Amino acid sequence: MSDYLLEMQGITKSFSGVKALDGIDLRVRSGECVGLCGENGAGKSTMMKVLSAVYPYGTWGGTILWEGQELRAGSIRETEAAGIVIIHQELMLVPQLTVAENIFLGREPRTKSGLIDFDRMNIDAQKLLSDLRMGHINVMLPVSHYAGGEQQLIEIAKALSKNAKLLILDEPTSSLTKSETAILLRLVKDLKSRGTACVYISHKLEEIKEIADSVTVIRDGRFVGEAPIAQLAIPDIIRMMVGRDMSNLFPREPHPIGDVVLQAIGITCLDIDNPTRKRVNNVSFSLRQGEILGIAGLVGAGRTELVSAIFGAYPGQHSGELRLEGKTLRIRSPREAVRHGICMVPEDRKLHGIVPGLGVGHNITLSVLDDFTQSGLIDENREFSTIGTAIDRLRIKTASPLLAIANLSGGNQQKAVISKMLEPKPRVLILDEPTRGVDVGAKYEIYKLMFALVKEGMSIIMVFSELPEVLGISDRVLVIGEGELRGDFINDETLTQERILTAAITPLRQAA
Incomplete structure (x- = not known):
């Protein structure tokens, strides 16, 4: 019998002939939190989508062992039934519905006549939140009543209501305050003590040091290594992530300042x-x-x-x-x-910075489209020459300039938004x-x-x-x-x- 709740062995995944994952391994024990680290575009989110069957069995290579048995899930519903639940960076809550309605969305308790049993749903939701030391949240209020940090906790409660044995947290504190982050980290520690396993994806390495028991690092779709967190300092993790020493994270350079x-x-x-x-x-x-x-x-x-x-x-x-x-x-x-x-890169790139379904290159040239237009027609050769230069300048990782920007990692999306705002000079x-x-x-x-x-x-x-x-x-x-x-x-x-x-x-x- 394996000591591990989860083993991912030699996972591979390709998009249009380009390998996003090339032989990745990941192991997690019950009650353990594994920090999954890597640069933007390293393959972390792709790996978790394989595990949670966003990419179903048959669309990737390798083996997933769950509780010692091979897992061949064809849908998210199957992985959730097994006890694997993912919480995405963008919360999947319906603001207008109550907290209880969000927690049990699609799984509402029913009366004998088939109607939703709201009394039971509210009682079950309140008990769940109380058990998680979140009893201050009123389950009968709309989710929109609560701030981002509390919504993140509600999302976790929703995951645990599905009897999660493994919780995948993808950048859970990216939009939280320090106090909200402290509450979330405390909750993860509580879950570990109850035997729930976690995969914690974050660029905030101080959180990884605080919450993780071990770290797995991937780079450019390949497995770099794993080690107990006690054996690694933050510079060690950074070195594994980027493949080079970065002793000075802030490369200040002298420059003239004028009028x-x-x-x-x-x-x-x-x-x-x-x-x-x-x-x-x-x-x-x-x-x-x-x-x-x-x-x-x-x-x-x-x-x-x-x-x-x-x-x-x-x-x-x-x-x-x-x-x-x-x-x-x-x-x-x-x-x-x-x-x-005057140009600006906005705070919320997904809401104000990109057109998700549009190609990476066309997102970059949106700010200067008139420069390539003559008699109502776009000179595509000039436009794609500009796009190529912009992609090379900021080293944007994309399989093609025509790939929808929504398919890029968050960091590469951000580079594209910066490129867009640099084009007008x-x-x-x-x-x-x-x-x-x-x-x-x-x-x-x-x-x-x-x-x-x-x-x-x-x-x-x-x-x-x-x-x-x-x-x-x-x-x-x-x-x-x-x-x-x-x-x-x-x-x-x-x-x-x-x-x-x-x-x-x-x-x-x-x-x-």
Whole structure:
């Protein structure tokens, strides 16, 4: 009898003749959490789709042993019946339905007459949540009532209601706050103590160190190795992931900073649902040529609203003045911003950055499509020459420029969105959380690109939630708190995470 609950042996998977997985192994014991690590495009999500039968038996090679027996599942329903449940990075909840209705969606308890037994469903849901130390959640309220962190916990409760023996968590904390992340990690520890096994996929290696018992690393679709977490430091995991030493994660490079390029004066944004509330309140700042200006602050501080207003993308009422090289601009849409030389990579690439069903290349050229159009026709040769150069520049991993961008990993999608916003050759580039959901290797490439761009004279505004990134990359840091500008700091040896955080949480009247 095998010691392992799950064994994946020599798994292979190809798309259009291109191998996405080439002999991958993975082993998980009951009550064990295995951290699955690798760069974007390494094959982690593909591997989990094989395991959960998103890709059914017969479409891949190798062997899966489940509880010592070969598993040949043809559908997700079969793997869930066996006890394998996957929680995807994008939550699969219906916001308008109640918590209980979401947990038992498609498996609702019935009365003798065949109707849904709502009383029993609510009682069962509340008991399940209480057992998971989530009893504060009201199962009769719509899911939309709860924040992202609690929705992630509800998704886990939904998985466990299916009697999960193995829980696959794919980037579960990518959009969570630190406090929400702490709650989720505590829940995973509780599940381990009850015998539930977990495969935990995350680019946040400090979470892997905290929660995993062992680590399996894959690179470019191949198995690199596995080891107990106690034997690995974070630099060791990074080295296995990227195949090289990355002792300096923030490759700061000296670059000249010139005169003021952009001035934002009195930017104010009103809340979409409550116009009496100001999400951004009279914020003014300047940006110099060749400067990387970091914007820091807590979640909900108004950072995204501020940069969206500058780009003409804020959907609510907003006001203020913009001056580019001394000339006053009136920007009412992103199209006008791009025309004036201001481009932005949005925070939510899936919602605002890509057209999922469109090819990678066509996503990249969307921002400059007019450049290839003559007499209403597109010069495809010129367009594909531009696409090829863009893909090579950012090393975007794709089987073909025509492959739908939705099929790419999150990091490669992000590179494509950045490429799209570089095509208009902007004077000012705004990056809102450009490394969210991106592995350490891709982060490094994005940082290197930023320094190359400012050396060429471009100016960059970037929003980062992770303070080490803010300090590792910025020339100057603006701190936003509750919609107000609470600090403007030169990033020298005196600037620390503590100074930034103190400014973020201290109201102006107290600071004064």
